[in-house]
């Protein structure tokens with residue numbers, strides 16, 4: 001029995017970063033908004049309080065704030081044709097669940113993408129020729145340029161209070177910032193964080209090689225701050241409990257710290273937590289999404305919430321899955337390359353290398369989740385790709401994000417993993433090591449996509465999302481190239497011992513953490529046949545349905561996604577409140 | 591050594607004491623694994639929600655996958671260790687005519703090495719997978735906050751120089767950059 005509820009103006013599915021931002025903008029515009037969140041209604045003062053929150057076992061190892069795979073997980077296979085198996089425990093990526101979503105447990109690295117990333121296909125074709133891009137590399141331009149999105153990037157940084165140093169202020173390059181970034185209208189709202197020893201070593205080495213190091217734009221912020229919405233944030237304690245944790249001092253920007261204190265007070269907003277959305281009710285004839293079905297996870301009761309406007313803000317996986325479960329749009333078929341839902345699933349191509357310094361005290365535990373020094377010299381198209389056999393690049397960086405001892409104990413190659421020699425080496429190296437990382441772009445490939453699994457089901461009996469994914473030729477070549485550059489930097493730091501470079505060689509493995517930067521599945525585009533949403537993130541198949549989040553990225557650049565995810569949320573919110581509400585209908589004709 | 595008893599049988603506790611003390615032997619750097627409470631930790635973890643398989647997708651079909659598919663057994667950790675310890679003891683009895691716990695230190699080292707390198711052939715259980723789960727939970731017990739029953743007196747943290755809580759480094763991040771921070775580690779229970 002489905003209980004049908006009274007119609008509301010808008011329903012937002014998922015209250016993480018995008019859902020909270022959009023819900024607040026819609027509420028400010030006077031709409032009555034219902035927020036449906038499948039997880040618990042967490043409260044920072046109660047759920048993220050010290051000392052309990054700073055517990056590595058509970059939060060980082062047992063993943064208390066992460067999506068519960070026993071309720072819903074994904075299946076994975078490397079190629080279509082293989083049988084996918086369920087990810088029984090999360091490892092490679094950790095989707096969020098509960099009020100705040102992954103926005104509660106992120107690191108706080110807050111980048112803007114490069115202007116190049118916004119115009120990927122046309123810029124590559126212009127520089128390397130029309131036929132340079134392999135047929136299977138299904139990359140596409142974004143539907144807005146960097147300059148168009150710039151004010152919205154700025155808005156998200158101001159919401160977060162991001163700490164950083166501009167490298168390009170209105171066209172003027174500034175040393176010490178990222179000189180490769182697109183022009184910014186204003187500097188970061190807060191000064192950079194205090195540097196770590198590892199960051200200092202990296203900076204010196206990068207400069208000695210003629211590179212351009214700059215501090216991580218960090219939403220674990222350097223000073224107390226009140227954001228434009230009126231939310232009050234504290235200064236970072238460098239406690240090293242950011243990723244996988246909620247922040248005890250509201251120094252890490254999150255929906256919980258930066259948006260919800262205001263949103264939950266707004267009388268136009270109603271939160272329904274523990275409300276698992278199972279379907280969007282779609283009227284194909286009128287091309288409208290009419291209602292949202294969900295299950296109250298405490299009582300098992302099923303509800304249908306009709307609404308004038310519906311927004312999918314439920315992260316890459318649920319955004320794609322709910323489109324497929326609701327029969328909206330055409331599922332992507334890799335054989336015929338028709339259909340668009342599930343297409344261009346991308347990830348991040350990471351390559352870490354451990355370094356050991358006998359004479360340096362690293363103090364890895366004095367850190368924030370966003371505490372590195374970085375270079376963009378090998379990112380995007382900042383270097384010549386002629387003859388390299390791949391496109392794209394990586395962000396290369398170093399600096400510990402924590403020193404939590406269950407998970408952070410790298411040892412020189414060849415050290416035993418247990419026994420007396422292990423103890424000696426662990427005692428010797430724990431405070432004397434850190435890693436250099438390359439976070440590489442992941443460009444769309446015809447064979448990497450999302451669809452529904454034919455066998456495995458979630459707790460409510462619906463098909464799980466199936467991921468067909470592997471590292472492809474471009475990924476492997478890119479990874480080998482940037483890992484070598486990172487190794488060169490590592491050498492220049494003069495470590496006592498260098499672990500092996502680890503470019504991506506084998507197949508995608510669901511166990512070791514790589515990143516929760518999953519993108520694609522409901523990509524933006526200019527053509528309804530090959531994309532799911534238009535440039536305002538409006539569904540081509542239902543005018544009153546908007547899809548927010550990295551699921552709209554046609555491919556994943558090297559920088560972490562959330563700066564752009566937040567910017568796009570403001571971009572879509574503006575289109576909805578200033579244009580769509582005045583005259584509901586298609587915002588782009590195709 | 592171990593009060594145990596939340597879920598572990600005497601035989602399982604004996605196996606785990608022997609394993610924890612081989613993985614983390616007593617020396618000048620720390621007491622042994624079991625002296626640090628590692629086996630109490632494992633007992634509590636396996637008796638609790640983790641041991642029962644909460645937050646583990648256990649639906650079938652259960653199919654043996656590729657290595658990259660990760661854990662595919664569907665067994666909750668409590669059952670995994672029950673079956674794994676039995677299989678390990680069966681194997682040491684067949685190979686060395688003794689339960690693992692009855693071996694001398696050199697024997698235990700040889701047995702663990704055989705499991706780690708995949709040379710031990712357990713019947714109906716993957717020795718290497720068992721070893722990986724074993725070393726993981728022992729390390730958790732040695733390095734997790736003492737509130738969970740292991741890492742007694744912060745022994746694991748002291749060994750490496752991890753200062754524990756409160757973890758507020760606003761005043762030290764600058765002056766202590768590149769300099770060792772000598773703090774006696776405290777845990778959650780000390781800060782409440």
Ligand SMILES: Cc1cc2nc3c(=O)[nH]c(=O)nc-3n(C[C@H](O)[C@H](O)[C@H](O)COP(=O)(O)OP(=O)(O)OC[C@H]3O[C@@H](n4cnc5c(N)ncnc54)[C@H](O)[C@@H]3O)c2cc1C
Nearest residue numbers: 014016017018038101102103107108109277318549560562
């Ligand atoms: C450990 C970790 C570290 C990270 N670090 C960084 C970083 O440093 N920099 C960076 O750029 N990015 C980082 N990320 C990624 C970042 O968290 C995400 O990009 C961001 O939160 C995405 O926002 P979103 O609104 O799309 O999804 P989320 O913030 O995850 O919100 C989605 C919400 O939808 C809910 N939901 C899903 N399905 C349903 C359903 N069926 N019914 C109801 N509700 C549903 C979820 O429970 C969740 O609350 C990190 C992620 C993790 C996990």
